[in-house]
Amino acid sequence: MQRLQSLLGVVVLLLFGFIFSVAPKKVRWRHVAWGMALQFILGLIILRWPFGRSVFECLAGKVATFLAFTDEGAGFVFGDLATVDRIFAFSVLPVILFFSFCVQILYYYGVMQWVVIKMGWFLQVTIGTTACESVNAAANIFLGQTEAPLLIKPFIPQMTKSELHAVLTGGFATVAGSVMAAYISFGVNPAHLLSASVMSAPAALAFSKLFYPETRKSKTNVKNIQIAKGEEANLLHAAMVGVTNAIPLVANIAANLVAFYAFIAFGSHVFDWTCTLAGAEEGTCSIEASFLRVETVLQHSLPKTNHVGVKVWTNHVGIKVQTNDKCTGGWMAYYIQVLNGS
Structure with a gap:
């Protein structure tokens, strides 16, 4: 009965999107069907398949262990406020600084760009969405709503309204990596956060294409999107840029x-x-x-x-x-x- 309730909820949401769609007659149901199916398949792999669940739980555990090293730096600077009293400002927010520090290093060596491009290609092939919105959706799994569009910045002026809508929808549907790191430090299960963020990417594209279907032809494809490595002078410079960029986010939170x-x-x-x-x-x-x-x-x-x-x-x-x-x-x-x- 509970599963039927969940299924009814999905139907209600899809019906809501179709009723308020900008152009209901232009909806390409391949985008919607494949997006929802891909979310369901990812859910089966991550949550129901024992091997997939074990792999994801192992990955989540490693992420939590990695982020726990923030306590060493926070403890050195703030002392017991971070390690014993666990005051929010001194124990949770430093996780964002450390995470941004590491992500910027991956950017400097081109690792993040490679991962995002491959995942964007996968989403484009399966769901059928355009290159820019697929790459952005993949990037939103790891990055925030403001950082992910920077990967497709040169193409934004050429993007259609439907593509721009997909970019915004993907940002709202997923959790930024820095915020995810903060949630993990709250005590939230890392496996749940990672699985939710991964599963939300195709679902966001599906609902976006239902609510604002494409009526024009895209001018880009994955082969045209060439993402350069970081422009920092060296590794240390890249790390410092990452920390500096995270300071406004920490202050904002x-x-x-x-x-x-x-x-x-x-x-x-x-x-x-x-x-x-x-x-x-x-x-x-x-x-x-x-x-x-x-x-x-x-x-x-x-x-x-x-x-x-x-x-x-x-x-x-x-x-x-x-x-x-x-x-x-x-x-x-x-x-x-x-x-x-x-």
Whole structure:
């Protein structure tokens, strides 16, 4: 029954995309069918196939172990604030600096470019999307919404509106590598994050092509996209550029968390106060979460008897609608600790 609920949720989302499509008659169903099928196949490989699950869990474990070395640098600079007290600003945010440091080194040697091009080619061959949007979707698995389009920067002026829509959709559908690193430091299962990001890439292309189908011919293909290596003078220069580029992101995350958490607390207090005056029970500021509860249970196959799971998941959705993924990350870390009894 739960699987049928999930299937119904997928059908509802596809129907929603078709109804509000810019050009319903122009939808190329190969894009939609292959995108959804590829997501399903990746899900089977990663989550159901024992060998695939073992490989992915091993990879996720290695990633978590690698990122844990951030504690050495953070502990050297901040001491017990990072290693003992585990204060967010001194233990979680440094992970982003370390991750950006390493990614920029891979860019300098051309490793990231090679991986992205190969994955972009695979998406283009299977789903049938154009080169630029396929490369961007592949890049979004590892990079953020602002960094991934830089790989196709020379072609952006020539891209169609449908391709630009796919670029934006892919960025919203996946998790940036730096943010993923922060989530892992929150205590989120790395295997779940990696699998969700990988599976979201083809699904994002499918839904994008349903909502904004292509009506013009693309002027690019994968063979034309030549991505140069980093322009840094040497390895050390590349590493320093990576750290420097991550500083605004770290500052942005910290500022967002301070402001939005304060505002959420204020909104929650006002909402509870209003409910009290009306003689009702105290509610929650996650109004959107309450509204989406039935729909979320239906789409994500959460058992209606699992009240804790329903509340946690719907509140997560509601807070993300109200704020952003940075706030939900901190909120999610709190619930992980509560559910684990720590």
